[in-house]
Amino acid sequence: MIRLYNTAIRAKQDFVPVNPDRVTMYVCGPTVYGRAHIGNFRPAVVFDVLQRLLRHRFGADKVIYARNITDIDDKIMDKARAEGVAIEVITERYEALYLEDAATLGVERPDLHPHATTSIPAMIGMIELLVAKGHAYAAEGHVLFDVASHADYGQLSRRPLDEMIAGARVEVAPYKKNPADFVLWKPSSKDQAGWPSPWGRGRPGWHIECSAMIAESLGTTIDIHGGGIDLTFPHHENECAQSACAHDGAPLANVWMHNGFLNFGGDGKMSKSLGNVLSVGDLTEAGWSGDELRLALLSAHYRQPLTWDTALLGQVRARLDKWLRKLGDVPKGVRPLPPVSVVEALADDLNTPAALAAIAGVESDRDALLGALAFLGLPSLGPERSRSAAEMRGLADDEETAAVDALVAARTAARLAKNWAESDRIRDALLARGIVLEDGPAGTTWRAA
Ligand SMILES: [Zn+2]
Numbered sequence: 001m002i003r004l005y006n007t008a009i010r011a012k013q014d015f016v017p018v019n020p021d022r023v024t025m026y027v028c029g030p031t032v033y034g035r036a037h038i039g040n041f042r043p044a045v046v047f048d049v050l051q052r053l054l055r056h057r058f059g060a061d062k063v064i065y066a067r068n069i070t071d072i073d074d075k076i077m078d079k080a081r082a083e084g085v086a087i088e089v090i091t092e093r094y095e096a097l098y099l100e101d102a103a104t105l106g107v108e109r110p111d112l113h114p115h116a117t118t119s120i121p122a123m124i125g126m127i128e129l130l131v132a133k134g135h136a137y138a139a140e141g142h143v144l145f146d147v148a149s150h151a152d153y154g155q156l157s158r159r160p161l162d163e164m165i166a167g168a169r170v171e172v173a174p175y176k177k178n179p180a181d182f183v184l185w186k187p188s189s190k191d192q193a194g195w196p197s198p199w200g201r202g203r204p205g206w207h208i209e210c211s212a213m214i215a216e217s218l219g220t221t222i223d224i225h226g227g228g229i230d231l232t233f234p235h236h237e238n239e240c241a242q243s244a245c246a247h248d249g250a251p252l253a254n255v256w257m258h259n260g261f262l263n264f265g266g267d268g269k270m271s272k273s274l275g276n277v278l279s280v281g282d283l284t285e286a287g288w289s290g291d292e293l294r295l296a297l298l299s300a301h302y303r304q305p306l307t308w309d310t311a312l313l314g315q316v317r318a319r320l321d322k323w324l325r326k327l328g329d330v331p332k333g334v335r336p337l338p339p340v341s342v343v344e345a346l347a348d349d350l351n352t353p354a355a356l357a358a359i360a361g362v363e364s365d366r367d368a369l370l371g372a373l374a375f376l377g378l379p380s381l382g383p384e385r386s387r388s389a390a391e392m393r394g395l396a397d398d399e400e401t402a403a404v405d406a407l408v409a410a411r412t413a414a415r416l417a418k419n420w421a422e423s424d425r426i427r428d429a430l431l432a433r434g435i436v437l438e439d440g441p442a443g444t445t446w447r448a449a
Pocket of ligand 1: 210235239
């Protein structure tokens with residue numbers, strides 16, 4: 001059983017997807033107007049580990065993971081104006097850099113990456129629904145969400161309304177009924193990017209983008225919604241409100257997960273002059289590998305803050321050097337299954353420090369070590385860009401992989417019951433199918449011979 005900490009209830013709970021054949025996860029992706037820094041990649045890496053764990057548990061093709069690209073935003077428009085180019089020039093440049101940096105860190109491409117600008121009709125449709133249901137109102141070319149119309153507003157972030165209003169006062173505008181009301185649609189001038197709408201030419205607010213992209217790409221209620229802790233309020237609170245109000249109270253997500261910040265500073269070497277935090281490109285140019293950066297991002301529990309400095313990277317390098325030396329030359333292709341102890345640690349709310357400790361415990365077993373590190377997604381050990389469990393293990397398809405998994409589990413049960421005849425029978429049956437089993441201290445792994 002996978003257990004996850006759910007921000008909505010401030011507790012860990014068993015993870016039970018609505019439909020185990022279609023597990024849905026959405027993570028708020030980058031706004032592409034500049035190169036992301038290493039801290040921006042913590043959610044990308046953390047939720048990449050989670051999607052691997054979910055595929056391991058539910059099946060490689062049973063998980064649909066979407067991470068959006070916010071490609072319309074005032075910061076993008078400002079950057080485009082400063083450079084005298086169209087917004088697409090900016091968004092395509094920084095999306096490409098984001099994907100390149102993510103690949104360096106071993107982050108697999110999500111199944112879906114909806115772009116805000118290609119989901120505008122879905123956003124307009126949802127805003128129309130909110131207006132029709134009395135949860136939003138148009139004023140001076142804007143459409144605003146009426147916070148007072150939704151009694152549950154503030155529940156996710158557990159903020160008292162007066163605090164939210166105080167926080168929103170910076171955005172006081174004469175057309176708002178309540179200072180906490182937030183923008184769903186805003187007008188664009190002739191020289192600004194915009195789309196026709198029932199309220200005039202304009203563009204969506206950031207929060208409605210995610211609500212609409214989730215409904216369009218994954219459905220009304222998803223299993224897991226993730227993002228950085230800084231998004232809890234207002235972004236996720238507003239996503240929650242919009243989606244529940246548009247969908248007659250159906251919750252947007254059953255589990256809300258938030259990762260903590262990276263703390264910079266320490267030795268001061270992780271920032272450039274002017275205080276800009278280093279990008280993945282800066283760090284690899286400085287000699288750190290994608291493996292080291294990924295492992296460093298996973299060295300603390302995802303909900304805890306992580307102090308990012310050269311001391312951390314140095315420790316990770318020493319640990320990884322030792323492991324990679326034990327592995328020696330690793331050919332591309334088939335990877336052993338991860339040891340049970342590592343999977344169990346990750347199943348406990350993605351406890352990566354415990355998983356790394358479990359790896360240290362099995363490091364004398366080369367296959368277990370390789371299986372564990374590949375499962376954690378280290379770029380140099382990961383399979384070729386493919387996430388099919390069948391391909392990972394050299395089989396024809398995922399169905400066959402699931403059948404072999406079931407037989408291996410049956411054999412483990414037989415061994416635990418000391419039914420050696422049955423255990424040997426299953427081993428021989430698998431061998432006849434070209435599957436080789438290996439029993440190690442961390443459990444049984446298998447591969448196609
Ligand atoms: Zn979002």
